[in-house]
Amino acid sequence: MRWTLKPNPPEETVKHLAKALNVEDFVATLLVQRGITTFEEARAFFRPSLDNLHDPFLMKDMDKAVSRIETAIKNGENILVFGDYDVDGTTAVSLVSSYLKSFYPNVATYIPDRYDEGYGVSFKGIDFADDNEFTLIIALDCGIKSIDHVNYAKAKNIDFIICDHHRPGDSLPDAVAILDPKRDDCTYPYDELCGCGIGFKLIQALGSNREQSITDLIPYLDLVAAAIAADIVPMTGENRVLAHFGLQVINSDPRPGIKAIIHQIKKQTLDITDVVFIIAPRINAAGRIKHGNHAVELLTEFDFEQAQQFASEIESYNVERKDLDKLITKEALQQIENKGEQERFTSVVFQEDWHKGVIGIVASRLIETYYRPTLVFTKSGDKYAASARSVKGFDVYNALESCAEHLEQFGGHMYAAGMTLLPEKYQEFKDAFEKEVKNTIHPDLLIPEIAVDAEINFTDITPKLIRILKQFEPFGPQNMTPIFLTENIKDTGYGKTMGQEDDHLKLFVKQSRSLGTEGLAAIGFNLGNKIELTAHQKPFQAVYCIDENEWNGKVSLQLRLRDIKAQN
Template identity: 65%
Template sequence: MQAKLAQELDIDLVLAGLLVQRGVDTFAKAKSFFRPSLDELHDPFLMKDMQLAVDRIAKAVAQKENILVFGDYDVDGTTSVALVSSFLQSYYPNVATYIPDRYEEGYGVSYQGIDYAHDNEFTLIIALDCGVKAVDKIAYAKEKGVDFIVCDHHRPGKNLPDAVAILDPKREDCTYPYDELCGCGVGFKLCQAITITNNWDFQILIPYLDLVATAIGADIVPMTGENRILTYHGLHVINTSPRAGFQAIISQLDKKDKLTSTDVVFTIAPRINAAGRMKHGLHAVQLLTETDVDKAVVYAKEIEQFNIDRKETDRYITQAALQQILDTGAQDRYSTIVFDPSWHKGVIGIVASRLMETYYRPTLVFTKSGDFLAASARSVKGFDVYDALEQCSEFIEQFGGHMYAAGLTLRAENFEAFKNRFEEVVCATIQNQQRTEEISIDCRLPLGSINGKFYRILQQMAPFGPKNMTPVFLTEKVTDTGYGKKVGSGGEHLKLCLSQDQGITSYDAIGFNKGSKWEELQQKKLLKIAYSLDKNTWQGVSKIQLRLRDIQ
């Protein structure tokens, strides 16, 4: 199969093997994989309740009702709100936006938001990236004469809320063919359905794909199926005709090449997120919906400052959390749970991710939030933290999320009981191999096989993300040619020049946070390296380089 595919596509056997690993095992599938087509998007009306949602919006427009577009304060939520509100406003004026305050209201649909809608005569709320578990709140809205359309992608609870329509491909009674959309993806499907109903040209939706691509990357949903198609075309929008807000962010970055999905995740998304973390998510929506470039530049500068503040705050809290683990002797537990009432709620999710880099295990970081304690949870590969929280639900007020990331609140008096129960659950259910971080190798690769054509075809396998990760290669019997050095302000990174079998070809390699390996490298032993390939551009010259994941 691999050899046949290599021959049909005129590509290296290694590349054909990478495609087969991803389920791309025929010429037809390869064509679809390398050129994702918007024609392959599913009919939005295959999603349960889509017709109900479209009809309710049409009724609101006909009767001149006020519509409130409500979303969470993270990247998925703010991009969703920007997308759906600006799409609706393109043909109907009575549309406003609402993002809950992270500190005053917390995650998801809020009573304050419903009161705001009622007090300001909004009779329809479209909730994005939240709402599927807001049973009590949506019942409260109904009593006040406010209807809800829910566009969510989180796992529902036992009961669904009494909304006009609940668009969520993870509903058990929803047979939509692809259930890995993010919240913004579900919002996009709603806009697609409205477009079809009105016989409008699909092309009017293209400018919104930059928002969808950003949400997909930031929310770490699988880069397969519709997500891959939407990201592929969304990146094209970002690189060819970005909206004013993206243009303003990109202009602040020292970025000459085209932006990849990875760039979006690590440069654009953190800045959008910083608004909701440090100030208010409405700043992000304002930036993403602004059409005047000069105004967008002002908003982007504001958000850049939020991002600088966010970095300083998360660095300080991470150090404090690591010290707390040492002070309490918790290094040997199966889970990490830390708490300080003064920690900034906006960065505890990032801190949880940072702690995972040191102690590889399911991690929760708690802080005080009003009368409750709030936490962000992050998990290791293969361990479902959402399921683990479900088994501790007797101690939790509310929780939501995914396999690898979740949020929860609980009462202070239940903290110790929860902490002990969570540790018990993790201890009983985590597999031994999940307690050590593994690097998954896609295949062995001789350094001599790397050339311009190989790299170009490899890049066409992008956009990369979960279930279509950047390929990682293994090469053995590699030597450092002697030009290696430690780089970075504290010598924390490695810059090497590597060759194999005394070969004439050598490649530059960068190993971020691999400076500790420097002493071993002085022994001039043969090396085994795990790495991915990328390009390094220096003084206008681009060269393929090895991005080291590990060295032995």
């Protein structure tokens, strides 16, 4: 790992902000690093307010979308709410459908089958709409590239409203309305919303016609917070506001489906990390292993006992997902080693019987071993389908675009994408992708980076600092948990490895320059192999987050080690 200390922002800006907020310079530095330079910006950051949400009608085509839905309601039309099978898609479908059903009965939902239909809007879904007399489809978290599908629906007299947050292609589908802040002609002030976030803006706009205030829509924010966390969108602007209040709903009065998940894990208070690693994987497991409909059933169920039954079924899917994930990761790593591909610039692996529902997770796992852009292929019908994951700073979507001649279709983001190709094109594509990445990636990007916010001493870790850092939450991209560097640390002699394979490290540490102070507990996941660096009270340096550990109802301070190195 390479440790990179973030550059110090302008001293004058830091001093001015520190004085305005009455905080230490290094706290002001953390804020300036996050783009916060004034008292007003700091107030918006530390005190998220629903008043800071933008007018939904600033989004291009919002007026058209609302008008078409109101017409459908007035005319008694059947509305189909369509969304993808991941967390963002299923939460978005649950949000929009449950909102519409609160005052209009002719609403149904449709989640495509991952294996039968694949990602996004499907012809099968449109045929379902036609067979069941739906005349309006609201597509969430997908549709921005579905030109042929929308034309197919139009020929059947079915209108489309598209709510998407992915990058559009060169031309847009012929839909009644396209809500996507990433449209070149959309001037909406914030373009980093997830699909469920776009869905929330839609119900916010619909609510204005029903004399509903933003306060009336707060109960839907548990879904939005889950989608923001799972989709790894920037934790800035509206996302930060929506996640902040969504977490409050999750921890105080969540919908029965989310309450049932929390009930299973028996954790009292959830933060955004818990949403990422506890709630999101379970919602995702339905679409990965069985069908995304199960997630929508769970998230729209109002009877808690029934929700518990759904949550129990989804928990079994999640256990199966974990087993598959481990098995396929092991097979994929073996494949890389057997083919002697350890030194390539990319990992591209294929096995026809790998479960399509977990190949995205496996791609992320492979990056933990071989840190480079990674594609995991499996057979899907008569084609090969893959999930792509990238490393920090490298745009895998652009790389795929450069190799598009070999692909049937592709879509996604900078760090995650999906694609299909014909079997005979696999080797050509694999070679072209390797060549493209080799020619465009900076060598530094192939070494995992820990971006360090500041170097501090243990004496700087005060109760006041902890209180301030808690107010930096919720954390996420562009507002990551602050990482600190401290030098001349020594273990007090209680260091040990933990876990079934001794892969975690537990220490009790002091800093040489402040040995009179009380020591601090430290935990380093997957750092067990570095225990020798801490043995015999040898001095070392560490990068870490300041964490609170909850155990048996007691909360204590601990350092969550990200990496350690011998002291120079």
